Amino acid sequence: MQTLNVALGDRSYPIHIGPGLLGQTQWWDSVRARPLRLITDDHVARHYLAPLRTLLGLDEAAVRILTAGESQKSWEQAGAILDWLLQTHLPRDGCLIALGGGVIGDLVGFCAAIYQRGIDFVQVPTTLLAQVDSSVGGKTGINHPRGKNMIGAFHQPRLVLADTDTLKTLPRRELLAGIAEIIKYGMLGDRAFFDWIEAQLDALLALDAEAITYAVHHSCRMKAEIVARDERESGPRALLNLGHTFGHAIETHTGYGAWLHGEAVATGLCMAADLSARLGWIAPDDAQRCIALVARAGLPTVPPAGMTPGDFLQRMALDKKVAHGKLRLVLLRAIGEAVVTADFDPAKLGETLASFCSPQADPRVRTPAP
Numbered sequence: 001m002q003t004l005n006v007a008l009g010d011r012s013y014p015i016h017i018g019p020g021l022l023g024q025t026q027w028w029d030s031v032r033a034r035p036l037r038l039i040t041d042d043h044v045a046r047h048y049l050a051p052l053r054t055l056l057g058l059d060e061a062a063v064r065i066l067t068a069g070e071s072q073k074s075w076e077q078a079g080a081i082l083d084w085l086l087q088t089h090l091p092r093d094g095c096l097i098a099l100g101g102g103v104i105g106d107l108v109g110f111c112a113a114i115y116q117r118g119i120d121f122v123q124v125p126t127t128l129l130a131q132v133d134s135s136v137g138g139k140t141g142i143n144h145p146r147g148k149n150m151i152g153a154f155h156q157p158r159l160v161l162a163d164t165d166t167l168k169t170l171p172r173r174e175l176l177a178g179i180a181e182i183i184k185y186g187m188l189g190d191r192a193f194f195d196w197i198e199a200q201l202d203a204l205l206a207l208d209a210e211a212i213t214y215a216v217h218h219s220c221r222m223k224a225e226i227v228a229r230d231e232r233e234s235g236p237r238a239l240l241n242l243g244h245t246f247g248h249a250i251e252t253h254t255g256y257g258a259w260l261h262g263e264a265v266a267t268g269l270c271m272a273a274d275l276s277a278r279l280g281w282i283a284p285d286d287a288q289r290c291i292a293l294v295a296r297a298g299l300p301t302v303p304p305a306g307m308t309p310g311d312f313l314q315r316m317a318l319d320k321k322v323a324h325g326k327l328r329l330v331l332l333r334a335i336g337e338a339v340v341t342a343d344f345d346p347a348k349l350g351e352t353l354a355s356f357c358s359p360q361a362d363p364r365v366r367t368p369a370p
């Protein structure tokens with residue numbers, strides 16, 4: 001078991017990572033005595049709800065089980081949860097538990113941020129993506145038909161409990177989605193980690209315990225350091241958005257759910273690498289290396305059929321990183337060195353979009369299963 005700390009003064013919190021944590025009581029000492037409400041989804045509940053309920057002594061009325069899926073990150077679902085919290089009289093010193101993937105974490109975290117102007121919550125991430133990324137850092141929110149995560153709040157959890165054993169029941173497609181965010185960390189800030197992912201990809205795909213624990217720990221360490229420096233994304237935190245301006249455009253275009261977040265980010269990473277090479281900032285071979293790693297991981301490397309450069313530009317214009325009317329992108333100066341910049345030739349962006357949206361997509365293409 002390993003513990004990291006997200007250093008944010010009096011809002012600092014631990015991230016515990018390791019196998020078997022969900023069966024252990026000691027992690028709950030700081031919240032156990034408080035009024036608790038647990039929210040999860042039906043897939044996760046099947047595997048992990050009963051033992052946690054017993055451990056925490058929660059009765060049925062303290063638990064809410066949602067239908068799994070990205071469409072739950074909505075105003076309607078947030079409203080329903082807030083109604084339920086009021087109906088069940090959760091006081092301000094209560095605490096929410098988000099048991100599940102990034103959808104549950106983002107949605108429950110958002111409800112915690114706004115319920116009675118903010119209450120505590122705990123992240124219990126059960127997907128690889130949530131363990132390496134979404135459970136840490138306090139970005140919470142919901143989607144809008146016009147844009148991904150457009151409504152939300154920064155609200156840090158009190159505790160993150162990442163039981164790596166839960167990944168054993170994760171569907172393979174969801175495992176791959178998590179690997180996309182792991183590749184992102186290597187590309188944006190740590191070339192040695194990128195090399196490690198290339199070397200250990202088969203071990204990660206086989207859920208080798210040592211490789212998975214290292215990947216979760218290293219990713220969380222990178223994210224915790226960035227978040228501690230720039231909690232509200234006024235600077236370097238935007239590096240964590242590598243691949244996301246393209247990826248979010250795909251998710252919004254496809255209506256949230258047809259493409260998993262990690263799949264859309266995977267394609268976005270390829271597009272960011274390609275554009276960086278077209279700008280002459282990285283060698284074409286390095287861009288190819290990034291795309292090859294994404295493809296080897298069984299992730300898509302081009303956008304959905306029929307999505308046009310115009311579709312991208314329209315969606316990207318609403319990206320949250322737009323400043324003074326200018327699109328800012330996270331691009332590469334090298335593998336392991338990303339920058340956030342508005343200073344790129346838009347014609348080159350057009351070339352990337354045209355090349356990736358081409359109907360004669362290149363043979364690296366792999367689109368996600370329906």
Ligand SMILES: NC(=O)c1ccc[n+]([C@@H]2O[C@H](COP(=O)([O-])OP(=O)(O)OC[C@H]3O[C@@H](n4cnc5c(N)ncnc54)[C@H](O)[C@@H]3O)[C@@H](O)[C@H]2O)c1
Nearest residue numbers: 043068101102103126127129130133134139166169170261
């Ligand atoms: N807040 C952040 O910093 C941040 C970072 C990255 C992604 N996100 C958000 O996270 C969301 C994606 O999260 P996700 O990829 O975890 O998807 P998800 O929450 O939809 O979970 C994926 C699927 O796996 C199932 N599942 C979860 N854990 C399981 C387990 N252990 N065994 C079996 N099935 C399990 C879920 O029921 C669901 O069907 C997106 O909305 C994305 O925007 C947020």
Ligand SMILES: O=C(O)C(=O)C[C@@H](O)[C@H](O)[C@H](O)COP(=O)(O)O
Nearest residue numbers: 133137139148149237240241244320
């Ligand atoms: O924590 C961050 O900061 C990130 O950007 C992590 C991303 O992986 C994540 O998908 C995040 O939700 C994107 O945030 P957004 O502000 O671009 O909506």
Ligand SMILES: [Zn+2]
Nearest residue numbers: 181244261265
């Ligand atoms: Zn992401």
